[in-house]
Amino acid sequence: MTNFIGLRLPLLCAGFSCSCSCSCSCSITLLSTSSTSFSGTATTRPISLLKKWNKGLVKAYPRRMVLGIGASFLGMASSAFQGSNSFIASARINPGPSVDQILKNVEWPEQFPFKDEDFQRFDESSDALFYEAPRFVTHIDDPAIAALTKYYSKVFPPSNTPGVSILDMCSSWVSHFPPGYKQERVVGLGMNEEELKRNPVLTEYVVQDLNVNPKLPFEDNSFDAITNVVSVDYLTKPLEVFKEMRRVLKPGGLAIMSFSNRCFWTKAISIWTSTGDADHVMIVGAYFHYAGGFEPPQAVDISPNPGSSDPMYIVYSRKLSTA
Numbered sequence: 001m002t003n004f005i006g007l008r009l010p011l012l013c014a015g016f017s018c019s020c021s022c023s024c025s026c027s028i029t030l031l032s033t034s035s036t037s038f039s040g041t042a043t044t045r046p047i048s049l050l051k052k053w054n055k056g057l058v059k060a061y062p063r064r065m066v067l068g069i070g071a072s073f074l075g076m077a078s079s080a081f082q083g084s085n086s087f088i089a090s091a092r093i094n095p096g097p098s099v100d101q102i103l104k105n106v107e108w109p110e111q112f113p114f115k116d117e118d119f120q121r122f123d124e125s126s127d128a129l130f131y132e133a134p135r136f137v138t139h140i141d142d143p144a145i146a147a148l149t150k151y152y153s154k155v156f157p158p159s160n161t162p163g164v165s166i167l168d169m170c171s172s173w174v175s176h177f178p179p180g181y182k183q184e185r186v187v188g189l190g191m192n193e194e195e196l197k198r199n200p201v202l203t204e205y206v207v208q209d210l211n212v213n214p215k216l217p218f219e220d221n222s223f224d225a226i227t228n229v230v231s232v233d234y235l236t237k238p239l240e241v242f243k244e245m246r247r248v249l250k251p252g253g254l255a256i257m258s259f260s261n262r263c264f265w266t267k268a269i270s271i272w273t274s275t276g277d278a279d280h281v282m283i284v285g286a287y288f289h290y291a292g293g294f295e296p297p298q299a300v301d302i303s304p305n306p307g308s309s310d311p312m313y314i315v316y317s318r319k320l321s322t323a
């Protein structure tokens with residue numbers, strides 16, 4: 001069955017319950033016409049989300065309203081005043097158990113449906129500045145980390161497999177790999193050298209701003225797996241980065257993008273901060289789809305205790321053996 005995605009624009013959150021603690025993004029809600037829907041369906045007309053983004057929506061409404069910024073000005077302002085260093089909860093639309101269905105049989109528009117402004121950020125100053133000081137903290141709670149580690153232990157190549165290489169993109173002092181996990185080559189790419197130096201799983205690291213230079217400094221067909229934990233939302237040139245991921249993955253190599261509902265709000269792209277968890281799955285799925293050379297992306301909800309600890313979603317795909 002084709003999965004159509006519905007999008008509704010409630011009257012700027014009126015009558016819509018939302019537990020966002022920052023940029024309330026509930027002015028855009030995804031609904032699926034498959035068996036489970038994410039929230040109430042009143043006034044919902046099933047349409048393709050991406051087609052809607054691409055066409056009438058942006059013309060019909062002022063962009064800031066469409067992207068929820070109009071609705072979330074207070075949240076935005078208060079989070080800005082709290083300081084840009086806090087890693088804060090973002091949209092909290094519980095997508096329920098159907099996350100796994102979101103990327104099934106999507107009717108993707110022919111063209112990449114996003115616009116330049118979708119990749120703008122509240123804070124457009126240099127990322128080097130923002131990440132200059134190390135943060136030896138974790139960005140998701142312990143149950144979410146445990147769920148991710150468990151997931152990795154199921155899908156990673158066995159520890160110490162000769163010839164296996166892994167790239168942890170947007171890496172820091174932790175990669176959340178299974179305890180004792182080792183490979184000949186584990187590369188971390190991130191913005192802060194102090195953090196990367198301290199990451200015990202890495203055999204090497206690269207400091208590089210992917211928003212300035214999205215070209216990955218690695219040979220073609222180098223890696224068996226690429227991970228990116230709670231950071232895909234900071235990429236302002238995601239298509240270039242995903243094309244590079246395809247290039248450096250070995251044929252059949254696995255790319256695992258994981259995310260929760262938290263972010264450095266001022267540094268995340270506007271299409272992310274103005275949409276909810278289910279939309280994020282679609283957005284990351286779109287990156288794989290439009291980068292080309294990947295199997296159809298799939299989504300998994302590995303949230304450990306829905307509602308009581310941080311949610312955790314995975315969007316993954318493998319490089320086609322022919323790519």
Ligand SMILES: C[S@@+](CC[C@H](N)C(=O)[O-])C[C@H]1O[C@@H](n2cnc3c(N)ncnc32)[C@H](O)[C@@H]1O
Nearest residue numbers: 127170171172190191192209210211229231234
């Ligand atoms: C929220 S932290 C997540 C760190 C780590 N993946 C984790 O799970 O704890 C965001 C990470 O993304 C990296 N990052 C942010 N913007 C980046 C950019 N433009 N280029 C490369 N890495 C970036 C930062 O270095 C930082 O380590």
